[in-house]
Amino acid sequence: MAKDFPTRSENYSQWYNDLVIKADLAENSAVRGCMVIKPYGYAIWEKIQAVLDKKFKDTGHSNVYFPIFIPKSFFSKEASHVEGFAKECAVVTHYRLKNSPDGKGIIVDEDARLEEELIIRPTSETIIWDTYRNWIKSYRDLPLLYNQWANVVRWEMRTRLFLRTAEFLWQEGHTAHASREEAVKEAETMLGVYADFAENWMAIPVLKGVKSAGERFAGALETYAIEALMQDGKALQAGTSHFLGQNFAKAFDVKFLNRENQLEYVWASSWGVSTRLMGALVMAHSDDNGLVLPPKLAPIQVAIVPVFKNEEQLNLISRVVEPIKKALESRGVTVKYDDRDTHKPGWKFAEYEFKGVPLRITIGPRDVESNTVEVARRDTLEKETLQITDIEEKVVHLLDQIQKNLYDRALSFREQNTFSVNTWDEFVDTIENKGGFIYAHWDGTAETEEKIKEATKATIRIIPLNNMKEAGRCVFSGKPSEQRVIFARAY
Amino acid sequence: MAKDFPTRSENYSQWYNDLVIKADLAENSAVRGCMVIKPYGYAIWEKIQAVLDKKFKDTGHSNVYFPIFIPKSFFSKEASHVEGFAKECAVVTHYRLKNSPDGKGIIVDEDARLEEELIIRPTSETIIWDTYRNWIKSYRDLPLLYNQWANVVRWEMRTRLFLRTAEFLWQEGHTAHASREEAVKEAETMLGVYADFAENWMAIPVLKGVKSAGERFAGALETYAIEALMQDGKALQAGTSHFLGQNFAKAFDVKFLNRENQLEYVWASSWGVSTRLMGALVMAHSDDNGLVLPPKLAPIQVAIVPVFKNEEQLNLISRVVEPIKKALESRGVTVKYDDRDTHKPGWKFAEYEFKGVPLRITIGPRDVESNTVEVARRDTLEKETLQITDIEEKVVHLLDQIQKNLYDRALSFREQNTFSVNTWDEFVDTIENKGGFIYAHWDGTAETEEKIKEATKATIRIIPLNNMKEAGRCVFSGKPSEQRVIFARAY
Numbered sequence: 001m002a003k004d005f006p007t008r009s010e011n012y013s014q015w016y017n018d019l020v021i022k023a024d025l026a027e028n029s030a031v032r033g034c035m036v037i038k039p040y041g042y043a044i045w046e047k048i049q050a051v052l053d054k055k056f057k058d059t060g061h062s063n064v065y066f067p068i069f070i071p072k073s074f075f076s077k078e079a080s081h082v083e084g085f086a087k088e089c090a091v092v093t094h095y096r097l098k099n100s101p102d103g104k105g106i107i108v109d110e111d112a113r114l115e116e117e118l119i120i121r122p123t124s125e126t127i128i129w130d131t132y133r134n135w136i137k138s139y140r141d142l143p144l145l146y147n148q149w150a151n152v153v154r155w156e157m158r159t160r161l162f163l164r165t166a167e168f169l170w171q172e173g174h175t176a177h178a179s180r181e182e183a184v185k186e187a188e189t190m191l192g193v194y195a196d197f198a199e200n201w202m203a204i205p206v207l208k209g210v211k212s213a214g215e216r217f218a219g220a221l222e223t224y225a226i227e228a229l230m231q232d233g234k235a236l237q238a239g240t241s242h243f244l245g246q247n248f249a250k251a252f253d254v255k256f257l258n259r260e261n262q263l264e265y266v267w268a269s270s271w272g273v274s275t276r277l278m279g280a281l282v283m284a285h286s287d288d289n290g291l292v293l294p295p296k297l298a299p300i301q302v303a304i305v306p307v308f309k310n311e312e313q314l315n316l317i318s319r320v321v322e323p324i325k326k327a328l329e330s331r332g333v334t335v336k337y338d339d340r341d342t343h344k345p346g347w348k349f350a351e352y353e354f355k356g357v358p359l360r361i362t363i364g365p366r367d368v369e370s371n372t373v374e375v376a377r378r379d380t381l382e383k384e385t386l387q388i389t390d391i392e393e394k395v396v397h398l399l400d401q402i403q404k405n406l407y408d409r410a411l412s413f414r415e416q417n418t419f420s421v422n423t424w425d426e427f428v429d430t431i432e433n434k435g436g437f438i439y440a441h442w443d444g445t446a447e448t449e450e451k452i453k454e455a456t457k458a459t460i461r462i463i464p465l466n467n468m469k470e471a472g473r474c475v476f477s478g479k480p481s482e483q484r485v486i487f488a489r490a491y
Numbered sequence: 492m493a494k495d496f497p498t499r500s501e502n503y504s505q506w507y508n509d510l511v512i513k514a515d516l517a518e519n520s521a522v523r524g525c526m527v528i529k530p531y532g533y534a535i536w537e538k539i540q541a542v543l544d545k546k547f548k549d550t551g552h553s554n555v556y557f558p559i560f561i562p563k564s565f566f567s568k569e570a571s572h573v574e575g576f577a578k579e580c581a582v583v584t585h586y587r588l589k590n591s592p593d594g595k596g597i598i599v600d601e602d603a604r605l606e607e608e609l610i611i612r613p614t615s616e617t618i619i620w621d622t623y624r625n626w627i628k629s630y631r632d633l634p635l636l637y638n639q640w641a642n643v644v645r646w647e648m649r650t651r652l653f654l655r656t657a658e659f660l661w662q663e664g665h666t667a668h669a670s671r672e673e674a675v676k677e678a679e680t681m682l683g684v685y686a687d688f689a690e691n692w693m694a695i696p697v698l699k700g701v702k703s704a705g706e707r708f709a710g711a712l713e714t715y716a717i718e719a720l721m722q723d724g725k726a727l728q729a730g731t732s733h734f735l736g737q738n739f740a741k742a743f744d745v746k747f748l749n750r751e752n753q754l755e756y757v758w759a760s761s762w763g764v765s766t767r768l769m770g771a772l773v774m775a776h777s778d779d780n781g782l783v784l785p786p787k788l789a790p791i792q793v794a795i796v797p798v799f800k801n802e803e804q805l806n807l808i809s810r811v812v813e814p815i816k817k818a819l820e821s822r823g824v825t826v827k828y829d830d831r832d833t834h835k836p837g838w839k840f841a842e843y844e845f846k847g848v849p850l851r852i853t854i855g856p857r858d859v860e861s862n863t864v865e866v867a868r869r870d871t872l873e874k875e876t877l878q879i880t881d882i883e884e885k886v887v888h889l890l891d892q893i894q895k896n897l898y899d900r901a902l903s904f905r906e907q908n909t910f911s912v913n914t915w916d917e918f919v920d921t922i923e924n925k926g927g928f929i930y931a932h933w934d935g936t937a938e939t940e941e942k943i944k945e946a947t948k949a950t951i952r953i954i955p956l957n958n959m960k961e962a963g964r965c966v967f968s969g970k971p972s973e974q975r976v977i978f979a980r981a982y
Contacts, residue, residue, distance in 0.1 A: 030565070030621055031609065034558035039637065042554050063533045067525035068559075068611075068642055068658055069581075072588070074521070076596040086588040090560075091599050092611065093584045095646040097563070097577040105567040108582050108608055117599055118522065120559075120583065120611075130521055140833075146530065151559055151642065155586040167559055342631075 007288040012232040016283055020161045023291045023355055025278065033159040033166030040355065041278060043299035045169065048277055049149065051201050051296075052171065055193050061145040061173060066127050068151070069118040074126040078251040081125065084218020088155040090120040090166075120153040125219060125270055128174045129248040136176060136266055138257040143186070144176040152274075162279035163236075163491050170274035173241075176266045178258060180245070183267035184222070187241040190271040191224040194239035202277065203294040203406035204228045204284045205414055206238060207437070207486060209462025214446045217270075221245040227461045227486070229414045230283040233435020235461045235488035238280050241271030279491070285379075285406050291356030292378055294406050295399040302328060302395060303352040304337045307345045307364035314339060320368050320388065324361075327392040333399065353378060358402045359395060379405050420484070427475050427487075431456045437488050441481035443474035452476050458487045498779040503723040507774055511652045514782045514846055516769065524650040524657030531846065532769060534790035536660065539768055540640065542692050542787075543662065546684050552636045552664060557618050559642070560609040565617040569742040572616065575709020579646040581611040581657075611644040616710060616761055619665045620739040627667060627757055629748040634677070635667040643765075653770035654727075654982050661765035664732075667757045669749060671736070674758035675713070678732040681762040682715040685730035693768065694785040694897035695719045695775045696905055697729060698928070698977060700953025705937045708761075712736040718952045718977070720905045721774040724926020726952045726979035729771050732762030770982070776870075776897050782847025783869055785897050786890040793819060793886060794843040795828045798836045798855035805830060811859050811879065815852075818883045824890065844869060849893045850886060870896050911975070918966050918978075922947045928979050932972035934965035943967050949978045 005018035021027050025041030028034075037045065053063075069092065075082045096112030121127070128146075135141060149171045159165050173190060177183040191208055198206045206226035216223040220242035228238045246265035249255070255263045285292040295301050304321055308314040318339060325335045336357075338348050345362070352360050362374040373391060376383045379402045386394050417436030421427045430438055442448060442460065452475075453459050463485045474481045496509035512518050516532030519525075528536065544554070560583065566573045587603030612618065619637075626632060640662045650656050664681060668674040682699055689697045697717035707714040711733035719729050737756035740746070746754045776783040786792050795812055799805040809830060816826045827848075829839055836853070843851050853865040864882060867874045870893045877885050908927030912918045921929055933939060933951065943966075944950050954976045963972045 029558045030562060030618065031558045031560045034560060036558065036622055037556040039553035039555055042556055045556075046554060062530035063537060064530050065528040065533055065536075065660065067520045067522045067527065068644070069522045069525060071521060072597065072599075075588070082588075082597055086590075086597055089586065089588050090583045090609075091585040091588065092581045093599065094582040095580065097566070097573075097580050097582065097610070099577075106563065106573055106577055108563075108584065118581075119588070127521065131527055153559070169556065 008231060015288070016279075017161065019286060019291065020279075020282060025282070025291075026161045028161065031166075033156060035161050035165050035167075037169075037275070040299060044281065044293070044297055045275060045278060047297045047299065048201075049171075052193075052197060052273070053149075055197065056147050056171075056173065059145075059189060059193060061147045061175075064146045064148050065150070066121075066124050066131065066148060068121055070121050070124070070127045072117045072119055074130055075119060077126065078219050078247055080247075081219035081251075085122045085154070089122060090153045090155055092118040092120065121150070122152055122154045123270075123272070124148070124150070124152075124172055125174065125244070125248050125268075126252070129252040129254060129268070132176055132266070133252055133254045136254055136256050139178045139259055142176055142178040142256060142266070143182065145173075145186075146175065147171055147173040160279075162275055162282070165275075168275045170272050172272040173270060175269045176249075176254070177269070178256065178264075178267070180267050183245075183269045184243050187222070187224055187243040187269040187271065190241040190269070191226065191239070194241070194271075194273060195226050198226055198228065198238050199407065201294070201296045202281055202284070203296075203403055203410060204238070204280060205407065205411040207462060207464060209464040209467070209486065211240075211462060212446075212449055212460045212485070214449050215460060217242045219244060219247050221247070224465075225462055227437075227488075227490075228280055228284060229410075229417060229437060229488070230280070230491070231413065232283075233417055233489075235437065235490040236276075236280050236283070237461070237490065238277060239271070239273040242269060244268035244270060284410055286356065289381070290354035292406070293356035293358060295358045295403045298356065298358050299334065300336045300352075300355075300357045301334045301399060302336070302359045302361060303348070303357045304335060304361045304363065305345050305348045305352070306337075306339055307362060313365050314341070316365060316368055317363055321363060324373075324388065324391055328395055331392060331396055333395060349376075359398060361391075361395075377402060379409075421475065422472075424475055427452075427458075428456060431458050431487075431489065435489065437461070437486050439484040440475040440487055441472035441483070442485045443477045443479035443481050445477075448474060448477050448479075452487070457489050459490055461486045461488050461490060499722060506779075507770075508652065510777060510782065511770075511773060516773070516782075517652045519652065522657075524647060526652050526656050526658075528660075528766070531790060535772065535784070535788055536766060536769060538788045538790065539692075540662075543684075543688055543764065544640075546688065547638050547662075547664065550636075550680060550684060552638050552666075555637045555639050556641070557612075557615050557622065557639060559612055561612050561615070561618045563608045563610055565621055566610060568617065569710050569738055571738075572710035572742075576613045576645070580613060581644045581646055583609040583611065612641070613643055613645045614761075614763070615639070615641070615643075615663055616665065616735070616739050616759075617743070620743040620745055620759070623667055623757070624743055624745045627745055627747050630669045630750055633667055633669045633747060633757070634673065636664075636677075637666065638662055638664040651770075653766055653773070656766075659766045661763050663763040664761060666760045667740075667745070668760070669747065669755075669758070671758050674736075674760045675734050678713070678715055678734040678760040678762065681732040681760070682717065682730070685732070685762075685764060686717050689717055689719065689729050689771075690898065692785070692787045693772055693775070694787075694894055694901060695729070695771060696898065696902040698953060698955060700955040700958070700977065702731075702953060703937070703940055703951045703976070705940050706951060708733045710735060710738050712738070715956075716953055718928075718979075718981075719771055719775060720901075720908060720928060720979070721771070721982070722904065723774075724908055724980075726928065726981040727767075727771050727774070728952070728981065729768060730762070730764040733760060735759035735761060775901055777847065780872070781845035783897070784847035784849060786849040786894045789847065789849050790825065791827045791843075791846075791848050792825045792890060793827070793850045793852060794839070794848045795826060795852045795854065796836055796839045796843070797828075797830055798853060804856050805832070807856060807859055808854055812854060815864075815879065815882055819886055822883060822887055824886060840867075850889055852882075852886075868893060870900075912966065913963075915966055918943075919947060922949050922978075922980065926980065928952070928977050930975040931966040931978055932963035932974070933976045934968045934970035934972055936968075939965060939968050939970075943978070948980050950981055952977045952979050952981060
């Protein structure tokens with residue numbers, strides 16, 4: 001554990017990178033752009049997976065698994081899709097290695113060239129819709145509500161741990177429906193699931209909306225997204241769901257016999273969140289002392305540190321700790337009792353603080369005498385002395401409070417960093433000097449959107465769902481606008 | 492649901508293939524050798540994962556994630572490892588596609604050739620040990636007890652759903668230790684975990700042992716394996732754990748400062764099971780009527796089918812079923828109440844039988860009057876009428892009985908198909924006409940092992956753990972032997 005890393009105000013970007021590595025969440029691998037997710041980081045991802053997986057199942061979805069390889073020809077079938085992904089595809093061309101003739105190592109065996117190259121999936125719409133063709137004959141076969149947990153590869157040139165990596169882990173839902181309405185509803189339902197997860201588990205408030213045409217998923221008619229604000233005033237897209245219309249059904253010829261006995265193309269949605277959420281989690285709550293994790297996703301919720309000088313004292317303390325630990329565990333609280341004698345209490349305090357453990361309980365011989373413990377909150381760094389008699393209730397209550405406090409803090413930060421601007425000068429000034437979410441009028445054209453991006457690096461994050469209509473003038477072009485949209489610089 | 496598939500005695504191989512596809516477990520994908528795992532099949536795999544993952548954690552392991560790509564040069568570092576895997580490697584050579592100049596589709600962009608080719612992991616020892624070098628400095632950093640759930644690719648030429656596919660899902664444990672003894676103990680412990688899982692969850696009895704040198708994992712000093720017997724008399728390797736010695740530590744220069752303050756190479760183990768277990772599960776228990784699943788891994792343990800002529804009757808039945816369903820669910824039983832009016836009861840009976848649901852409960856208006864239900868066991872196809880009053884206890888008990896019966900049946904089958912032979916004629920006759928496990932003396936040479944394989948397609952499955960020493964003559968060469976080993980034809 002080391003604290004030699006910059007504060008957020010010194011260098012937010014470096015603070016993030018160092019924190020991810022030093023808190024043992026992940027590190028860069030020997031393969032360019034790919035990460036190793038370490039045990040502590042993976043434990044958080046497992047919690048994220050478990051909660052989301054249950055939500056998917058509760059909304060009627062089942063898990064499946066499709067191949068990691070996509071034949072190159074599949075890619076060409078949906079025009080905008082290939083346009084969106086072709087430039088970042090890892091391509092498999094051979095299926096064998098052989099010994100180098102010069103005896104130095106191994107080389108690719110040119111005799112083992114694939115007839116058709118295979119793409120490592122950057123997303124699976126194409127192979128899945130090619131398969132759905134055989135699964136769907138009639139409206140009775142619909143809807144198909146499937147999801148897969150998988151790794152995907154997008155050959156990004158500039159990568160950052162969790163936020164943008166060549167390989168990442170994610171889930172991708174791919175659903176098939178008998179009507180436009182049902183597919184749209186599915187995309188909206190899953191956006192709701194993501195928003196609920198972000199707010200009530202990750203403790204991150206999010207804005208819900210749709211993307212502008214220019215920011216849509218390659219192949220979608222509508223892309224819904226949740227957007228969160230990070231502590232440096234930049235936005236982070238935390239999840240997307242897409243209404244795909246009949247695009248993939250047409251590309252892969254997937255038709256069904258409807259209730260009127262007529263052949264019709266199938267309607268589609270897809271939706272996904274990835275290990276990027278780990279980046280959002282770190283950036284939303286952590287501070288200059290290290291990670292801060294919301295209790296609902298913390299691998300360790302309570303660390304108990306005994307303060308002792310000898311084995312006798314440790315035994316005395318352990319006899320008091322054991323029933324506390326059991327009582328907490330019976331309430332579903334994850335407890336680590338760190339009774340190692342190889343590390344001093346001060347080292348342990350620093351370690352659990354740095355790793356973002358929500359609550360630390362300290363207990364020494366005098367506490368045993370007075371039947372008390374010291375409880376330290378990670379979010380506020382406050383300490384208080386509590387009676388052991390009602391410790392179980394208190395801890396459960398404190399964990400709830402921390403969860404709520406993190407959300408409230410993040411919400412308050414977002415509110416303080418959300419601005420409504422009416423002129424281009426205001427817009428530029430806000431982006432340059434304040435950051436945050438900017439509500440501004442936009443004339444609705446891709447051209448203006450692009451020019452604003454070129455000038456300020458700000459993009460339209462979303463057009464809010466159920467947006468209030470308000471006549472105005474585009475902040476850039478001065479042309480008429482009927483609503484404000486949300487701009488920000490983004491990860 | 493369709494029963495038009497051969498019986499086991501007609502064509503075991505076709506019976507298996509058809510069953511996997513028709514029972515909606517998996518199907519072949521558009522990509523050669525890769526499978527699509529369908530919802531019903533994936534639900535079983537999720538149960539397998541959940542049980543194993545808990546066992547891994549209970550034995551002190553954490554999950555991690557390493558990149559899917561392995562730089563080609565890593566492969567050459569451990570000589571026998573590259574020898575074992577080079578011939579079946581999928582190789583990534585490019586990272587971009589572009590539009591074809593002729594306007595017809597997309598082609599690989601030759602300007603985007605990787606400096607060093609990347610191999611899709613066939614197993615992850617090399618990239619993991621390259622990483623462990625940075626994680627291990629002293630004995631205090633050991634052991635590392637990590638596992639990952641991942642997809643891997645081995646470019647097999649002849650593939651079969653679940654049993655042998657180019658891409659498959661698995662878990663791979665990779666542990667690092669300060670001593671030979673500890674690494675050996677780890678490999679043995681994990682073999683025990685696998686055997687426990689196979690016997691007590693999959694209901695498949697297994698033999699534990701070590702592989703002959705010729706059958707060892709590429710890079711291992713010792714490979715431990717569990718072997719199961721399928722209904723056609725062929726063996727199936729259901730899990731392996733490897734003692735890797737210091738081979739990978741030497742190849743990747745991973746040393747630690749031991750308690751004596753001396754630099755020493757780290758000791759290693761690795762262990763894995765894969766979606767192959769799904770194949771074993773199907774082949775071990777299923778019959779000519781379809782799948783038979785052990786209750787502990789069945790996605791649906793009890794299917795309740797109402798028999799009704801009109802909505803009034805259905806409502807009557809549903810009022811009785813609801814409390815039964817709730818009571819069973821409160822006992823942890825997975826229940827599906829199939830009250831669809833789109834399918835007739837007979838169709839549903841056939842469906843649940845074919846899908847291997849352990850228990851089916853049928854209830855009609857007359858049953859409601861007499862306060863009874865009909866319960867049908869999938870394993871024995873027996874039916875009995877039970878009082879509703881104690882249905883909950885009865886069902887829980889029946890599920891236990893089915894689990895036990897499947898194991899006992901498989902064990903009895905194995906016992907009837909295990910032979911001890913002393914002459915070459917006996918050996919050949921048994922292999923050709925009976926199959927099964929054959930205990931025979933072997934002179935311990937790779938040459939004899941190879942010749943026996945050439946002559947009979949039988950391989951040494953294992954040398955049993957704690958094998959009884961018994962002086963004898965090699966069944967093939969007639970040379971002295973000190974123990975019997977187990978031969979079989981294998982998947």
